[in-house]
Amino acid sequence: MITAQPFLLAWGFSGWELAILLVLGLLIFGRRLPELGRSVGKTIVEFKKGLAGIESDVNNSANSSSASSPPSALPAGDRSIGVASKDPLQQPKN
Numbered sequence: 043m044i045t046a047q048p049f050l051l052a053w054g055f056s057g058w059e060l061a062i063l064l065v066l067g068l069l070i071f072g073r074r075l076p077e078l079g080r081s082v083g084k085t086i087v088e089f090k091k092g093l094a095g096i097e098s099d100v101n102n103s104a105n106s107s108s109a110s111s112p113p114s115a116l117p118a119g120d121r122s123i124g125v126a127s128k129d130p131l132q133q134p135k136n
């Protein structure tokens with residue numbers, strides 16, 4: 043079981059000090075808390091939608107690239123690097 047005691051000791055707060063801070067926070071932000079909760083909830087939903095959209099884009103591009111043919115239509119023996127030819131169908135001379 044995790045207790046709050048290490049947290050309180052690390053920041054120098056005792057139980058009473060933390061309770062007083064929570065009460066002051068509720069008094070100051072009490073009316074705004076439901077609105078704040080709604081805005082945080084909407085932000086989280088939008089963030090998850092964005093992540094899902096990015097994941098689907100990545101999956102779609104990975105699936106389409108693995109299903110497509112290799113970029114070069116030349117046979118394996120004719121793939122020489124650095125040889126420029128005006129006619130791509132012309133066989134290189136050896």
